[in-house]
Amino acid sequence: MLELKDICFTRENKKILDHVSLNIDTDKFVVITGPNGSGKSTLVKIIMGIEKPDEGKVLLEGKDITSLSIDERAEMGIGFAFQQPVKFKGITVYDLLKLSSGKEINKSEACDILSKVGLCAKEYVDREVNGSLSGGELKRIEIATVAVRNSKFTIFDEPEAGIDLWSFQSLIKIFEDMRKIVKGTTLIISHQERILNIADEIILMKDGKIESKGSKEDLLGKVLERPICCKLGGSKDNG
Amino acid sequence: MDKIDVNLLHEITDMQGETFEGAYNIRKNGAGIERKVTDNVNIVTKKDVSGIDIYVKENTKFEFIHIPVIITESGLNDVVYNDFYIGKNANVVIVAGCGIHNDHHKDSQHDGIHRFFLEEGAKVKYIEKHYGEGSGTGKRILNPVTEVHLKEGATLEMESTQIKGVDSTVRETKGILEKNTNFIVTEKIMTHGKQYAKTIFNVDLNGENASTKVTSRSVATENSVQQFESKVTGNTECFGHVECDAIIKDKGKVIAIPEIIANDVNANLIHEAAIGKIAGDQLMKLMTLGLNEKEAEQAIIDGFLK
Numbered sequence: 001m002l003e004l005k006d007i008c009f010t011r012e013n014k015k016i017l018d019h020v021s022l023n024i025d026t027d028k029f030v031v032i033t034g035p036n037g038s039g040k041s042t043l044v045k046i047i048m049g050i051e052k053p054d055e056g057k058v059l060l061e062g063k064d065i066t067s068l069s070i071d072e073r074a075e076m077g078i079g080f081a082f083q084q085p086v087k088f089k090g091i092t093v094y095d096l097l098k099l100s101s102g103k104e105i106n107k108s109e110a111c112d113i114l115s116k117v118g119l120c121a122k123e124y125v126d127r128e129v130n131g132s133l134s135g136g137e138l139k140r141i142e143i144a145t146v147a148v149r150n151s152k153f154t155i156f157d158e159p160e161a162g163i164d165l166w167s168f169q170s171l172i173k174i175f176e177d178m179r180k181i182v183k184g185t186t187l188i189i190s191h192q193e194r195i196l197n198i199a200d201e202i203i204l205m206k207d208g209k210i211e212s213k214g215s216k217e218d219l220l221g222k223v224l225e226r227p228i229c230c231k232l233g234g235s236k237d238n239g
Numbered sequence: 240m241d242k243i244d245v246n247l248l249h250e251i252t253d254m255q256g257e258t259f260e261g262a263y264n265i266r267k268n269g270a271g272i273e274r275k276v277t278d279n280v281n282i283v284t285k286k287d288v289s290g291i292d293i294y295v296k297e298n299t300k301f302e303f304i305h306i307p308v309i310i311t312e313s314g315l316n317d318v319v320y321n322d323f324y325i326g327k328n329a330n331v332v333i334v335a336g337c338g339i340h341n342d343h344h345k346d347s348q349h350d351g352i353h354r355f356f357l358e359e360g361a362k363v364k365y366i367e368k369h370y371g372e373g374s375g376t377g378k379r380i381l382n383p384v385t386e387v388h389l390k391e392g393a394t395l396e397m398e399s400t401q402i403k404g405v406d407s408t409v410r411e412t413k414g415i416l417e418k419n420t421n422f423i424v425t426e427k428i429m430t431h432g433k434q435y436a437k438t439i440f441n442v443d444l445n446g447e448n449a450s451t452k453v454t455s456r457s458v459a460t461e462n463s464v465q466q467f468e469s470k471v472t473g474n475t476e477c478f479g480h481v482e483c484d485a486i487i488k489d490k491g492k493v494i495a496i497p498e499i500i501a502n503d504v505n506a507n508l509i510h511e512a513a514i515g516k517i518a519g520d521q522l523m524k525l526m527t528l529g530l531n532e533k534e535a536e537q538a539i540i541d542g543f544l545k
Contacts, residue, residue, distance in 0.1 A: 048527060071526045079527070080527040086520045086523075088539065090543045090544070
């Protein structure tokens with residue numbers, strides 16, 4: 001279980017997170033949604049250790065990890081898929097998957113992972129993770145680098161952001177299959193109805209606070225009434 | 240050859256055990272020590288200056304030629320002139336390079352001047368690796384000069400690597416390209432301590448459809464300094480692309496001076512240069528995969544120079 005206790009984060013006199021407390025149970029598929037600027041990305045970055053909270057604590061399975069570095073948290077089983085996948089020079093998809101898995105994997109194992117995220121593996125495994133790949137391809141590779149780690153707790157920061165409607169339509173199937181790919185708990189920031197639909201729990205954030213949290217059955221209707229959710233798969237955020 | 244010699248040869252070439260595939264000439268401390276020629280590749284000692292002439296028969300298919308140089312004598316200043324004459328439509332891989340082992344206080348220096356004359360349709364892959372080692376305070380200095388003359392339809396692909404142990408280097412590469420030729424250069428340099436590395440490229444695209452692509456990737460760490468100068472001149476319908484990409488760390492310095500000259504309206508020349516420290520988002524991504532900051536930095540540099 002992951003616990004956030006009274007997390008505060010203020011920058012340039014703006015309260016980005018305002019006394020946020022939250023419990024996320026093991027093996028749940030949890031979606032965080034809410035308008036732009038509501039603090040969603042900051043919250044997941046605090047879980048990964050990319051940002052440090054001004055106040056409050058982060059606990060993983062009861063252990064206080066607030067002062068731990070990013071790599072120490074990764075070693076403890078937290079995975080993070082970036083909203084904007086990072087590009088490299090010279091590092092191939094295979095190199096990155098090897099680094100991700102933390103052990104020597106052969107090309108056939110790397111290809112299996114790529115196939116699971118919908119990439120024709122042979123065409124990609126030796127390609128450099130650079131700007132020659134499209135936004136959709138980079139997203140899939142990013143998901144593969146996280147999936148290969150078999151983390152206990154995996155975070156996806158708005159996977160639909162920055163890719164076109166057509167790429168997203170095919171990518172969304174992967175998220176629908178996410179439970180088969182990613183083990184353990186999944187925490188995903190999304191505004192997509194199809195992703196909200198597969199959630200065990202939905203967290204609605206507003207103005208740096210958690211406005212409501214509940215099961216899909218309880219909250220989906222409430223969330224869909226608001227103009228923050230996209231039915232067609234674009235990344236438009238009307239909040 | 241003793242153990243140090245064999246180690247140096249392994250560092251700079253693809254040596255299998257203690258021998259090479261195909262023709263070879265091993266030079267140690269200023270003199271040839273072993274040579275083998277084949278039916279298609281002849282190696283002749285020069286009479287006027289120190290060095291060798293290498294003759295490859297026309298239509299030779301896929302042969303290897305190794306001409307490594309090793310220096311283990313401190314204080315030696317070795318200058319060698321090697322000329323390669325590659326016959327029409329021949330296709331060979333040439334592995335050169337120099338390894339210096341210096342355990343003493345005097346400087347050891349090797350200046351290799353290599354000239355390539357490729358006849359029509361010839362194809363050469365030229366691999367050159369420079370390496371220095373040893374516990375002495377004497378500097379390890381390498382100043383290679385490579386001059387490439389390509390006749391119609393010829394191609395030369397050059398891979399030049401210097402990763403470790405060379406205190407000072409000025410490497411000069413010159414290309415003179417005729418019609419339908421292609422000259423590809425990939426250079427990788429990493430410098431440490433107070434090392435200095437300067438690269439000068441000078442390519443003249445003289446024939447129609449001549450093309451060149453120069454890619455330089457370098458990492459300057461600690462107090463080392465690197466300078467990259469390139470000059471590509473397009474004198475007709477041609478294509479030239481120069482890319483200089485450098486990572487700087489600690490107090491490392493990199494200077495990139497691009498020059499592209501189009502003397503013809505159909506010349507298409509591009510120069511790209513980027514210098515910067517390792518990107519923070521790259522480090523962060525690798526740290527989310529469980530690498531600590533130092534390991535992440537190393538993985539990024541290893542990939543960059545691969």
